[in-house]
Amino acid sequence: MAKLNLRINGQSREVDVEEDTPLLWVLRDHLGLVGTKYSCGIAQCGACTVHRNGEAIFSCITPVSSLIEDEITTIEGLSEEGDHPVQKAWAEVDVAQCGYCQTGQIMNAAAFLNKNSAPSMDEIDDAMNRNICRCGTYHKIREAVAMAAKLT
Amino acid sequence: MATRNKASRRDFLKIAGTTAGGLFIGFNWMSCDSPKVEVLSTEAILAQAQRFNGYLSIAPTGDIVIYSPNPELGQNIKTSFPMLVAEELDADWKKVRVLQANLDTQVFDRQLTGGSGAMPHSWERLRKAGATARFVLVASAAKLWNVPAEEITVENGIISHKASRKSGHFGEFVTEAATMTAPEEVKLKDPKDFKIIGTAVKNVDNAEIFTGKPLFGLDFYREGMLHAMIQRPPFGMKIKSVDDAAAKKIAGVQDIMIYENSVAIVGTSTWPLMKAKRALKVTYEPDGTVESTEDHNRIFKDMIANQKGEVRREDGDVTQAFKNAAKVVVAEYQCPFLSHSPMEPMNFFAHVTGDKAELIGPTQTPERARQTAAGILGIPPENITVEITRLGGGFGRRLAADFVAEAVQLSRMTNAPVKVIWSREDDLNGGLYRPAVRYRFEAALDESGNMIGYKLKGAGINSGNSTRQDNFPSGAVANLKIESVEHKSPITTNAWRAPITNFLAYAEQSFLDEVALEAGKDPVQFRLELLDKAKNSPTGKIEYDVDRMIGVIKTAAEKSNWGKDPAVKQGFSVYFSHRSYVAQVADIVQEGGTPVLKKITAVTDCGIVVNPTGANHQVRGGIVDGMGHAMYGNLTFKDGLPTQKNFDTYKLIRMKEVPEVDVHYVDSGFDPTGLGEPALPPTGGAIANAIFAATGRRLRSQPFNEQEEFSDIKLAIRRA
Numbered sequence: 063m064a065k066l067n068l069r070i071n072g073q074s075r076e077v078d079v080e081e082d083t084p085l086l087w088v089l090r091d092h093l094g095l096v097g098t099k100y101s102c103g104i105a106q107c108g109a110c111t112v113h114r115n116g117e118a119i120f121s122c123i124t125p126v127s128s129l130i131e132d133e134i135t136t137i138e139g140l141s142e143e144g145d146h147p148v149q150k151a152w153a154e155v156d157v158a159q160c161g162y163c164q165t166g167q168i169m170n171a172a173a174f175l176n177k178n179s180a181p182s183m184d185e186i187d188d189a190m191n192r193n194i195c196r197c198g199t200y201h202k203i204r205e206a207v208a209m210a211a212k213l214t
Numbered sequence: 215m216a217t218r219n220k221a222s223r224r225d226f227l228k229i230a231g232t233t234a235g236g237l238f239i240g241f242n243w244m245s246c247d248s249p250k251v252e253v254l255s256t257e258a259i260l261a262q263a264q265r266f267n268g269y270l271s272i273a274p275t276g277d278i279v280i281y282s283p284n285p286e287l288g289q290n291i292k293t294s295f296p297m298l299v300a301e302e303l304d305a306d307w308k309k310v311r312v313l314q315a316n317l318d319t320q321v322f323d324r325q326l327t328g329g330s331g332a333m334p335h336s337w338e339r340l341r342k343a344g345a346t347a348r349f350v351l352v353a354s355a356a357k358l359w360n361v362p363a364e365e366i367t368v369e370n371g372i373i374s375h376k377a378s379r380k381s382g383h384f385g386e387f388v389t390e391a392a393t394m395t396a397p398e399e400v401k402l403k404d405p406k407d408f409k410i411i412g413t414a415v416k417n418v419d420n421a422e423i424f425t426g427k428p429l430f431g432l433d434f435y436r437e438g439m440l441h442a443m444i445q446r447p448p449f450g451m452k453i454k455s456v457d458d459a460a461a462k463k464i465a466g467v468q469d470i471m472i473y474e475n476s477v478a479i480v481g482t483s484t485w486p487l488m489k490a491k492r493a494l495k496v497t498y499e500p501d502g503t504v505e506s507t508e509d510h511n512r513i514f515k516d517m518i519a520n521q522k523g524e525v526r527r528e529d530g531d532v533t534q535a536f537k538n539a540a541k542v543v544v545a546e547y548q549c550p551f552l553s554h555s556p557m558e559p560m561n562f563f564a565h566v567t568g569d570k571a572e573l574i575g576p577t578q579t580p581e582r583a584r585q586t587a588a589g590i591l592g593i594p595p596e597n598i599t600v601e602i603t604r605l606g607g608g609f610g611r612r613l614a615a616d617f618v619a620e621a622v623q624l625s626r627m628t629n630a631p632v633k634v635i636w637s638r639e640d641d642l643n644g645g646l647y648r649p650a651v652r653y654r655f656e657a658a659l660d661e662s663g664n665m666i667g668y669k670l671k672g673a674g675i676n677s678g679n680s681t682r683q684d685n686f687p688s689g690a691v692a693n694l695k696i697e698s699v700e701h702k703s704p705i706t707t708n709a710w711r712a713p714i715t716n717f718l719a720y721a722e723q724s725f726l727d728e729v730a731l732e733a734g735k736d737p738v739q740f741r742l743e744l745l746d747k748a749k750n751s752p753t754g755k756i757e758y759d760v761d762r763m764i765g766v767i768k769t770a771a772e773k774s775n776w777g778k779d780p781a782v783k784q785g786f787s788v789y790f791s792h793r794s795y796v797a798q799v800a801d802i803v804q805e806g807g808t809p810v811l812k813k814i815t816a817v818t819d820c821g822i823v824v825n826p827t828g829a830n831h832q833v834r835g836g837i838v839d840g841m842g843h844a845m846y847g848n849l850t851f852k853d854g855l856p857t858q859k860n861f862d863t864y865k866l867i868r869m870k871e872v873p874e875v876d877v878h879y880v881d882s883g884f885d886p887t888g889l890g891e892p893a894l895p896p897t898g899g900a901i902a903n904a905i906f907a908a909t910g911r912r913l914r915s916q917p918f919n920e921q922e923e924f925s926d927i928k929l930a931i932r933r934a
Contacts, residue, residue, distance in 0.1 A: 063465060080465060083485045091441075091483035096433040097426015099606075101557045102638045103488070106861035109557055137426035144425040153420045156827050159835055160288030161423035162430060162557040162606030183933075191869045194861065196557045196607050197288045198838025199831065200872045 066126060070095070071139025081127035086110045088126045089136060097137035097165045101194075108193030111166040111173075112136045118173035137165040140172060148172045151210035159197035167193045171207045175214055183208065256311045264388045266347040267396070268321035269299050269340060276371060276385035278305055281315040283322040284332045285578050286419075287556075287605035287612070288835075289890040290828035291332050293418045295340055297824060301410040302344030302403060305384070306371030312418040317580035317600035327578040327605075328613050328709065330792035330888025333824065337885050338402070345403075346396040354390035355382065405822060405883070414827040419604065429604040431576035432561045432635065439563070439631040440468065442624050443487040445477040445496055446644055448854035450704035452501035453477070461490040470494070471627060475501075478624055484635060491637070502704055507550075507850040507857075510675060513701050514548060514652040517673035523697030526683035529753045530693035535667030539658035543732045547655070547721035548915045551675075551849040552648035553856075553864060554710055558606020559641040564621035565631035566591060571598045571622065572631075576605035578612040586615040587622045609839075610709035614646050639859045647849060648710030649677035651717055655725040658693070663733030665691055665744065672698040672718070676707040680714055685790060686763065687726070689756035690744035705851065711839065712891040715791045717916070720844060723787040723899030728912065737786045737903065738771050758790040765880045766817045770797035773878050774815035783809075785903025787896040793887035795819040795880075798837070798896045800873075800904035802929075809908045810930045813874040814841075814900060816893060821884035832889035834875045840897030842867025848917045865919075874933040905929065 068075045070093065077092050084103075089095040089112070098121055101109035105120040112121045113135040140146045148171045158164050167190065174189040175181070181189070186207045195203065259279055263271035271279040280296035296312045299305075317325060324335050348368060355373045356363035359380045367374050374381035405411070422429055447453060456477055458470045466486025471478045479490045536542060562575035564587070571591060577583045580600040588595040605612055617634055625632040636644060651674040658667030668691040672680030683696040710716060730740035742764065747753075749760045767788050770776070776784060776799060783804075788797040801813040816833050823829045846865040850857045858864035902913045911923045918924050 080485070082489075087483065087485040090433075091485070094435070095426070096428045096435075099430075099557070100432065100484075101559065102861045104638075104860050104862060107557070107866075137424075144421055149424045152424045153416065156414070156416045156420065158288075158417055158420065158423050159290070159831050160286075160557065160605060160607045161417075161419065164423055165426045168424060187870050194557070194866050194868060196555060196609075196839075196866060197831075198835035198842070198867070198872070200838060200869045201834055201875065202831070203869065 064127070066130065068126065068129060068134060069132065070134045071136060077126070079126060082125050085112065085121040085124045085126050085129060085134070089121065095136050095138050099162055099166055101163070106194070107163070108170055109163050109166040111169040111193065113169060113173055116173060116176055118170045137169055140169065146172060147213035148175065148206070148210040151206040151213055155202050155206040155209060157199055157202040157206050159199055163193060163195045167195065167203055171210060175207070175211055179211060179214055181207070181211055256313065259311065264392050266350070266391070267343045268318070269343040270303070270347050272347070272384050272388050274385040274388055276309055276383035278303075278310045278384070280310055280312050282312055283315045283318075283325045285327040285576070285580065285602050285605055286314065287327055287578065287608035289327065290417065290825065290831060291327065293415055294333070294824045294828055295336065296418070297410050297415055298337065298340035299344040301408055302341040303348045304368040304370065305344070307410055307415060309371055314602055314604070316602060317584060319581060325580055327608065328610065330794070330890045330892060333886050333888045334793060341402050342400065345400045349400050350391045350394040350396050351384055351387045353394055354387040358387070358390055411822065411824050412826070415825055416827070430558050430606045431563070431574070431603040432558055432606070434563050434574055434603060434633065436563065436565070436631050439633055440480045440628055441482065441484050441487055442478055442480045442632050442634045443491050443637065444479070444620060444634065444640070445491060445494055446640065447475045447498055448504070449645065449706070450500060450502050450504040450854045451498035454497045454499040457495040460495070461493040464490045464493060469628070473623065473627065480624065480628055480632065487635070488637060504854040505703055505705060506852050510650055510851070513675070514673055517699045517701060518546065518652060518654045518671060521673075521699045523671050523699040525695065525697045526679060526681050527688060527694065527696045527754070529688070529691070532667050532669060532693045532695040535693035536656070536658045538660070539667060540661045541659040541732060543657045543659070543729050545655050545725050545728055545914060546652060547724065548652040549650060549717040550847070550916065551650045551705070551851070552710060552843055552847045553642050553849055554609040554611035554646075554648075555641065555864065555866065556605070556607025556609055556611060559638055560611070560617040560636040560644070561634060562617045562621040563631065563633045564618070564625040566622060566625040569593045569597055571625075573598060573618060573621070574601040574603065575618070575621070576603050576608070576612055577615065577618065578605065578608045578610075579615065582613070582615045583618040586619050590619055590622050591626065609711045610713065611646060614708055616646070638861065642849070642859060642864055643856050645706035646708035647705065648716065649680070649707040650675045651677050651680045651714075653680070653718070653721045655721070657725070657729045659729070659733050663735055665729060665733070667691065667693040669694070670696045673701070674698070675701045675703045676705065677714065680718070682715060682718060684755050684757040686748070686758055687744050689752045689754060690748035692753050694753070704854065712791055712894045715789065715895040716840070716843075717898070719787070719789040719791070719895030720898030720902065720916070723789065723896060724902045724912070724914070727785070727899070727903040727906065736777065738767060738776055741767055741786070741788060758795070762795045762819050762880070762882060763788065763790055765882065766795045766797040766819050769878060769880050770799055770815060770817040773817060773876065774799035774801070783904055783908035785900045785905065785907055787899030787903060789892070789896040791895050792891045794889060794892035796833070796892050796896050798900040800900040802904045802908040804908065805930070808928055808930050809905070810932050811873050811901065811904070812932060813876060814897065815876045815878070817878045817880060818889070818893065819880040819882050820889050820892065821882055821886045823879055824886050829879070829889055830877050833877050833893040836889075836891065836893030837875050837897045838867060838872055840894040841901060842871070844898035844901060844916050845871070845919050846917050848920060871931050873931050
């Protein structure tokens with residue numbers, strides 16, 4: 063076990079975990095930040111997407127010990143009131159069915175729009191292709207990313 | 215999540231009398247002081263609210279809480295059910311909060327999610343719950359104002375009497391209403407007067423979903439709870455030896471237990487259990503038959519060719535019809551096992567204490583969860599509570615209670631609260647799949663291309679009856695025989711979204727396309743001719759409404775410009791399932807030598823559309839699901855274990871593989887039917903038929919992507 067200091071959602075958090083523990087499980091099991099979801103555990107579905115220094119990463123395969131210097135943002139820290147443009151667009155478009163993958167989708171979309179504030183529909187498709195939605199809300203996700211780009 | 219529902223149960227009044235319809239007669243409430251708070255928490259509303267019936271509480275502030283009894287897995291029931299109550303109540307939707315009800319068989323009937331059945335089951339009873347509450351509120355106002363009830367109007371949560379210029383919100387009348395008895399019967403609205411039903415009310419959980427609040431079973435946490443993961447055996451195998459020395463050494467692992475045919479690892483967090491599971495060395499030996507996909511392919515051929523089927527339906531004289539035929543068309547279709555693979559893997563929480571148990575988690579069948587626990591523990595079901603979390607998808611997998619049983623057993627063994635967690639690998643390998651099925655179709659055509667004979671033999675692995683003998687084209691063919699044969703396998707199966715029809719519809723609609731073309735007829739015209747027979751000279755029992763099926767076919771032909779543009783190669787498909795009718799047309803266009811799947815037009819008759827956003831979600835989602843699995847879904851077996859372990863090899867459809875989906879409805883005016891399933895079955899057929907139209911290749915097996923005939927067709931998918 064190792065005591066590690068992490069920067070999560072603008073706060074300093076100390077955790078006592080094995081160094082190989084993926085960030086996902088530190089967030090969920092040790093810090094109670096369960097908005098970041100487990101689904102595949104092998105970086106295939108994107109449900110676990112968080113930001114490392116603003117970049118979308120798969121927290122399920124990222125050992126927590128590799129993040130000591132980094133600023134981590136989870137869905138809980140994306141906005142104070144749930145009013146990040148991507149969250150607002152997601153609500154306006156009414157994207158969710160079961161909703162399980164949506165926090166990962168939102169985190170991926172937010173990081174993408176940070177880099178590309180006026181994306182084409184093809185660029186949206188490319189960016190969002192790394193997240194799986196088993197309910198098949200892809201049409202709505204696409205629409206919401208385009209709307210968020212306008213709100214940003 | 216957990217605390218809120220429990221608080222509501224404890225803090226509210228008892229229900230003095232209810233019926234399955236949710237009528238509540240006589241109140242028993244708490245104090246009724248009315249603080250002037252602008253935005254109250256749901257807990258605060260509930261603390262002072264009066265419960266009108268199983269579905270509805272209203273606080274003196276005018277705030278309304280509506281309970282949604284059925285598990286929410288993405289079908290939007292938690293939004294559309296309360297809409298029905300609020301409609302007849304004439305409530306202000308902005309004042310409505312929705313709570314997921316716990317399992318309560320005293321108050322609710324059919325508290326489950328499956329078969330697209332919730333809406334038809336509850337359409338009337340939920341509206342009655344709202345209407346009877348409205349009735350007593352109006353009666354209360356009439357009494358307090360001393361005016362005739364018939365002169366009172368209700369709009370948007372405000373009760374008014376125009377002549378006396380009196381008005382007030384619902385909350386002002388709940389105290390008086392509590393002294394009244396709700397009527398058993400009350401007049402419901404004419405659909406033309408609906409104000410909430412038919413509008414795009416947004417998902418009531420949006421804010422919580424999009425901010426990552428703990429809604430799902432896997433998010434549930436209880437102080438002192440143990441986490442557990444389980445190593446389950448391959449199908450047809452039993453444990454030979456277990457070496458847990460290395461696994462036990464992993465920090466965070468508390469105990470490893472062998473029980474029944476499984477090895478359970480418990481600890482205080484998830485990651486050590488995942489590591490320990492990998493370090494665990496378990497060997498297995500056969501315990502009966504151990505099957506691989508090659509075995510299944512052989513078994514299928516034997517079943518079709520040699521085994522006598524159980525006759526499900528026989529009309530006319532099939533032998534004579536085939537003797538008289540000018541042309542006979544024969545084709546066989548096959549589909550693989552599929553995993554449900556909801557995004558949230560299986561999990562459940564159980565806390566067994568003495569002769570009581572608390573169950574919390576994602577289940578489509580809370581009552582089955584309770585009965586399962588009662589059976590294991592040997593305690594009365596009424597000693598067990600079940601709290602339903604939001605489900606991160608289900609697709610039928612969560613109709614079963616195997617994961618509930620595991621949590622109950624482990625809680626009893628460890629004498630602690632336990633949450634069982636399945637990894638994705640466990641989820642794909644742990645069983646209860648869509649059964650693999652093979653069909654043989656035969657059609658006899660006369661000189662004019664009329665179908666005078668039809669035979670279907672379904673062969674399935676743990677599929678039960680793999681046919682739907684009273685569905686189309688039954689009733690439209692004078693000589694018809696439908697039979698099924700089943701192979702019993704150690705590989706477990708279960709209902710998978712649109713059970714049986716998720717594949718049968720594709721096979722049948724592709725075969726009918728083959729027959730239509732052999733008959734020299736347009737595929738749409740061919741179906742309409744059959745339906746004309748079913749309408750005017752039907753044979754035997756018909757499960758579907760002929761006119762409604764004709765309605766979606768004609769509308770789909772119109773909306774898709776069927777056959778109008780020679781550059782667009784189209785495939786048609788139509789299916790009736792779960793009381794709804796859906797016709798689909800897939801469009802493929804050649805672009806620079808590449809066939810591009812651009813669009814699927816869908817026309818649905820599900821009666822009244824309760825919530826257009828929710829309905830569009832189910833239609834589009836069903837089509838995406840049907841397309842994804844038709845194109846890519848494949849679970850193969852080697853020595854009793856699936857070859858695919860995770861989403862790197864078990865491919866699910868992604869953003870870039872989805873065409874435009876153009877959604878339309880037929881306004882038939884019927885009472886609403888469910889939509890969780892009916893849009894899925896027709897999709898595979900529409901796509902396969904369009905691929906044939908565009909390339910001349912007939913795809914008779916799924917997934918399309920792995921078929922030999924498809925290997926040199928580089929089908930692109932792009933939105934128009």
